[in-house]
Amino acid sequence: MKKYIYPKTNEWEKLTERPTQSFKEIEETTKLIFKDIQTNGDNAVAKYTSVFDGVVIEDIRVSQTEFLEANQQISAELKVAIATAKANITKFHMIQKRSKIEVETTMGVNCWMEKRPIEKVGLYIPGGTAPLFSTVLMLAIPAQIAGCKEIVLCSPPDKNGKINPAILFTAQLCGVTQILKVGGIQAIAGLTFGTNTIPKVSKIFGPGNQFVTVAKQVATQYGVAIDMPAGPSELLVFADESANPRFVASDLLSQAEHGTDSQVIFATTSKSFLKLVENELKSQLTVLTRKEIAEKAIENSKMILFKSAEEALDFINLYAPEHFIICSKKEEYFVENISNAGSVFIGDYTPESAGDYASGTNHTLPTNGYAKNYSGVSLDSFLKSITFQKISKEGILNLGKTIEIMAEAEGLQAHKNAVSIRLKALQNEY
Template identity: 45%
Template sequence: MEIISSQEDLSKVMERSKTDINDVIGTVQDIINNVKLKKNQALKEYTKKFDKVELNDFKVNHEEIKEAYENLDEKLINSLKLAIENIGQFHKLQIPKEWKVELKNGIEAGQIIRPINSVGCYIPGGRAVYPSTIIMTVVPAKIAGVERIVCCSPPQKNGKIADAILVAADLAGSDEIYKIGGSQAIAALAYGTETIKKVEKIVGPGNIFVTAAKKLVYGDTDIDFPAGPSEVLIIADRTANPNFIAHDILSQSEHDPNASCVLVTDDEDIAFKTKKEVELLCQKAERKDVINQSLKNHGKIILTKEIKESIEISNNYAPEHLIIITKDDEDVLKKIKNAGSIFLGNYSPVAAGDYGSGTNHVLPTAGGAAVYSGLSTESFLKKPTVQKITKEGLESLKDIIIPIAEYEGFYAHSNSVKSRLNDLNSNE
């Protein structure tokens, strides 16, 4: 990893590996159009072309799920159950409360909570198998009360979805599972086929083709947010453990050659010790090719003059994952404006949030944390407002509604109030 000064040009660090969908937008639009037109037939053609598998039936049946349980190690099954328990406990606390207030005599207003009816959860299956992502998408949807939860994931060479994904989907509460991947899966979820009914919202991470497809179908169906390659930024001072930092850097860089890992520190000793630890760990890492490419492309150590400057860089970067290892983590936390998920102290690795501490790992990347939050129970809820107005309450509003409505040229709006007030006066 290269050590640079905060006084140098940080624009390339800030840009990191932002996904540019313009390179694939035409291809993805063609795929979406074809799925809308040919439906199941298009899915079969694309599955054969991209996944090298011929399938006649995309839906996972009960026997396949049963077989997956039999094939999977019992220890892993128990780990998935414990993860679901922790994630469920956390996400239950995210359910907002319904409320109402009397604004003045005769005017009562409030907010109610309702789940969306259906959701499609996309689970990547390219470089690795991600049962954890199934849990992170399905569990909050289930807790929110979504009636129909659909999961899509690319088939393996044997024509099946990985056992761990099937078991995780079943344990988490998925209603339907389909062996479809890529932008064709997003199109099927958005518009439906003979086999798959369309959904109201699509969530979950994916590659550039999946990201492009989600952006293109947005409006016809809702999406969570665009998500690109994973990233971590670490704010550290002299109290941090360089070995721990190095492990966190490797754990993020092993995701993808385009993953971004940035250490921002005001301590020169921490900078150089971390660099050395990273180099030593890389030599024996299992995914060293991916890690080395990631660190070469987007791995940086930024040396600042003071912690205040480190915080400013982090807020401008708006990282997906932010680790804070400083003398006073809570004080630094108060100054953080933009981050997807935050980890405090030497003993809070990103891996905890990825798998089982309870928080969600489906998070905005590439600066998206400046405007988006990560996936949560609220991602699957709607908040309709409700009001009940008495005759007296409407009378008290007439001097607000009528002048403004008529100024805007909406006389029917004005008359909808006047007619009620006239009726009220005639009955007195």
């Protein structure tokens, strides 16, 4: 890890920089694939599946037999673990439900707001070496609680035309209404336009490689909403001499194994503790199965020594980490004053892994500094607010003049007239 000892504040901006990702090259290709799928539907989807996934699939819908097979292939132990995680994630997302809020702002003027589900949502789950069934939990559970009518899951097929059994098992468990064997740009384009087989959805969720990331951006140009802009996963740990260096090192490595582009930052106010963590990292790194990946990510990572907790906090708010672990005797100070972070893990026994899998919070979080202006996925991500108002005769008599004056001042006479015509009718009535 690169070490920074008491960096000056004018150097901080530089330290918060993430490796810039430019996907300009693949944007054009992505747009061409979108056009092709918009025009040629399922045929075009099949073509790209054959090209990119190297497999020809007759029917991209998962068969009943495949579901049964998946169910048999998952160990009893894993089934129990998934059920436990599901119970916790359900609890945490259920308490996010909110009933209608209402207020009579002026006598006779009733205003309220209700949340109603986004009817059709698409969940993208990557394939590849790490079958992210945990992401199925994180997206399908709140979608189901929200009441989304159609929950469509797309995941790329393997060379045998199959989807990982853990993904199938979890999707069925969490109320996904349709599962399709399609990945990459062609999946996102399919969900954007709809084909004979893939339903058109209003919002697309989920992680993915650079092609999926660009495809989601392109989808927004066709009216589809997305969960949030994506970037490589990140962790910032603040720990001081009150913490356990072995635990801290294990957390830094858990982030580092995600990919060589993972962002890992260790911030501290103790020089001696920094040394302890550095040594622990070296020794724990040697025994990891994904050692090559983690090693590379760690090389690009930063250890930063700050003069005080206050200074460290200012830096952390500037960096806006996706995951923020606090192991410090000043944990209350950090919890109270953190402004920009996706999810916060507090204390020696709260590894990021807990939130990644099973504690109940959502693991789909803003990266790349987006914690300054975006929330992570929550129940609200699957709902939208609608405001309502009902004004009585008394209400419009009370508020009418105000509206007339304001509309007049903005030069919008027909806006004024819609009120005047009602006030006049009421004058005749009374």
